[in-house]
Amino acid sequence: xxxxxxxxxxxxxxxxxxxxxxxxxxxxxxxxxxxxxxxxxxxxxxxxxxxxxxxxxxxxxxxxxxxxxxxxxxxxxxxxxxxxxxxxxxxxxxxxxxxxxxxxxxxxxxxxxxxxxxxxxxxxxxxxxxxxxxxxxxxxxxxxxxxxxxxxxxxxxxxxxxxxxxxxxxxxxxxxxxxxxxxxxxxxxxxxxxxxxxxxxxxxxxxxxxxxxxxxxxxxxxxxxxxxxxxxxxxxxxxxxxxxxxxxxxxxxxxxxxxxxxxxxxxxxxxxxxxxxxxxxxxxxxxxxxxxxxxxxxxx
Numbered sequence: 001x002x003x004x005x006x007x008x009x010x011x012x013x014x015x016x017x018x019x020x021x022x023x024x025x026x027x028x029x030x031x032x033x034x035x036x037x038x039x040x041x042x043x044x045x046x047x048x049x050x051x052x053x054x055x056x057x058x059x060x061x062x063x064x065x066x067x068x069x070x071x072x073x074x075x076x077x078x079x080x081x082x083x084x085x086x087x088x089x090x091x092x093x094x095x096x097x098x099x100x101x102x103x104x105x106x107x108x109x110x111x112x113x114x115x116x117x118x119x120x121x122x123x124x125x126x127x128x129x130x131x132x133x134x135x136x137x138x139x140x141x142x143x144x145x146x147x148x149x150x151x152x153x154x155x156x157x158x159x160x161x162x163x164x165x166x167x168x169x170x171x172x173x174x175x176x177x178x179x180x181x182x183x184x185x186x187x188x189x190x191x192x193x194x195x196x197x198x199x200x201x202x203x204x205x206x207x208x209x210x211x212x213x214x215x216x217x218x219x220x221x222x223x224x225x226x227x228x229x230x231x232x233x234x235x236x237x238x239x240x241x242x243x244x245x246x247x248x249x250x251x252x253x254x255x256x257x258x259x260x261x262x263x264x265x266x267x268x269x270x271x272x273x274x275x276x277x278x279x280x281x282x283x284x285x286x287x288x289x290x291x292x293x294x295x296x297x298x299x300x
Contacts (some may be wrong), residue, residue, distance in 0.1 A: 055239035
């Protein structure tokens with residue numbers, strides 16, 4: 001049957017009958033994440049910064065967001081760990097954007113909408129960059145990833161860590177691979193190595209993060225948000241040009257930009273590939289969780 005239909009037996013015999021009701025959904029309230037983001041945006045950046053470009057301020061914010069002295073190794077990622085990662089990501093991305101003056105001048109509700117739209121995309125590259133820095137400092141080894149939480153950093157092995165998805169799916173990790181699902185992108189290790197080889201500065205990393213987020217934001221929402229994203233990215237592009245010319249004394253930096261964008265393009269490609277797989281899993285009702293704000297988890 002699986003050869004004839006082009007689908008594995010697992011998918012054939014687990015696909016829900018559209019005429020029969022599926023199991024109960026588990027509701028996860030993430031309104032606390034949005035409220036934390038709102039509180040941070042209202043407070044503004046932790047320390048007023050003067051005499052720096054917007055991109056340099058973002059680079060400063062990036063350095064200040066990763067100052068944990070304690071590192072813990074974990075061997076399992078389940079619901080508690082995932083929720084902790086989400087909370088850390090939302091807080092970090094929101095605090096980071098408070099260093100961006102042009103972003104802070106936007107209407108409050110628009111800023112919240114943008115944060116909700118890009119926080120998961122931002123975290124993808126930020127985690128790669130955090131792991132890159134940890135490997136440089138020999139805090140973690142090859143095939144390991146580091147994530148900064150509020151009071152400590154956690155390190156886990158990319159292939160040996162137990163991934164517990166029982167809180168959101170009746171399928172285990174191995175079964176979900178038949179749908180093309182991976183907890184981490186298959187190219188995670190390759191991307192970390194590419195970032196290590198490129199050795200981007202905090203200014204360059206800040207530009208990469210913004211370019212990835214604003215490009216994604218424009219493609220996803222179009223219209224007004226695309227215009228705003230393009231305008232903000234133009235400001236940062238000019239800042240990056242000044243950084244290369246005046247601080248680095250480098251007038252020919254096109255090859256450098258190409259290297260940065262190559263990494264971003266691979267991340268973007270991975271996002272769109274996961275989107276197609278997510279549509280397949282939605283058809284077969286693979287995950288039984290519902291979120292209070294589903295738009296926050298598009299392309300998650």
